[in-house]
Amino acid sequence: MKIGKLSEPVLKRTVIKEIKYKTKDVKQGAAVGNDASVFASCGRDMAVSMASYAGDIKMSAVRAFGGAVNSLSAKGAKPVGVMVSILMPEQVKEIELRNAVAKLNSLGEMIKVQIAGGHTETAGNINNTVVTVNAFGYMYEEIEVKDKASDNIRGMDIVMAGETGLEGTSVLALKSEEELKARFSGGYIDRAKDFLREIFTVNEAAVAVRHGATAMHDTSKSGVFGALWELGEYLKCGMNIDLKSIPIRQETVEICEYFNMNPYFIPSLGGLIIVTKNGEALVHEIRKSGKRAEIIGYTTCGHDKAIINNGEKRFLEPHRAGNPEYGI
DSSP, rough: SSSSOOOHIIIIIIGGGOOOOOOTTTEEEETTTTEEEOOOOOSSSSEEEEEEESSSSSHHHHHHHHHHHHHHTTTTTTEEEEEEEEEETOOOOOOHHHHHHHHOOOOOHHHHEEEEEEEEETTTTTEEEEEEEEEEEEEEOOOOOOOOOOGTTTTTTEEEEEETHHHHHHHHHHHHHHHHHSSSHHHHHHHHHHHGGGGHHHHHHHHHHHHOSEEEEEEEOTTTHHHHHHHHHHHTTOOOEEESSSOOHHHHHHHHHHOOOHHHHHHHTTHHHHHHHHSHEEEEEEHTOOEEEEEEEEESSSOOEEEEEEEEEEOEEEEEOGGGGGGG
16 A cells, blocks of 8 residues: 555545444544544543654654644543553664653643653564554533534634644754755744644634534644545535635745645644634634634535635545655
8 A cells, every 4th residue: 555644535445444343432433534532431521532653753752742632632622641652663762762752741741731651662673663642631511522513514614723734844844954954044944843843733622612613623644635625524515715815834835835745735733624603703712822813714515625726716635645755
């Protein structure tokens, strides 16, 4: 199979279709566009999510931590802890492992999420470190868990909190720093490298829950376009999206242009897509918290997911397996 995230058709027919056994304790399980699973609990439902990255140990740890926690938040849950699995090749030094765990601890302290345990192992048959983070937390009382959104989902505002491509831009700047500095100033690249500091959307998700969000989806490995497709599939609705309304930074635009990449497909931790009845009020509240937010479109009848750019319309397609040429 191709390197990268599985294509949607393969995911449906080979993975999700084979998950047949179900229990009453799992209220929401595996599905396209579903950020986390929800479990029945005594008095308060719990949710669990997972993210996995391979590569540099510290960078992979940060991205996996952000991916798991953001997915949990997008489900309408308050993260409280994580379990971390680190599988390393033998050339990784102890100081590298210590620095990675220290970084995870500082991230957890920042958003009040504890590292509750995990597993660490050195293996002789792998070339890259693989970090997997499982996040768990409690569903907010304001959220009513549903398998699918109701038919009145059409005509709602689609809000994006954060900005597209922050994660991918930062990784590109870190991996290709010297090459990029031949084209851009050192300060410009340093700003792009720091985008990984802005990958959490926990607070924005909590604000959205308090203001009656109907559904949310984290923008991560599939990029913003992939996240929009997955959310539309999950809600069984179409979308009209104004491309120019999607928040994006100039550094992302120029670095992606340099590498001939589409900034709306690159990894985008730090972005959150929200479907809500009153987008203007939600945008106002998110901006008050210091995060950028914009209404980028609205839900429609049918299944077409249209991107509008200067009057021209194109349609989103299901995610295809990985973008290995991006190397991010």
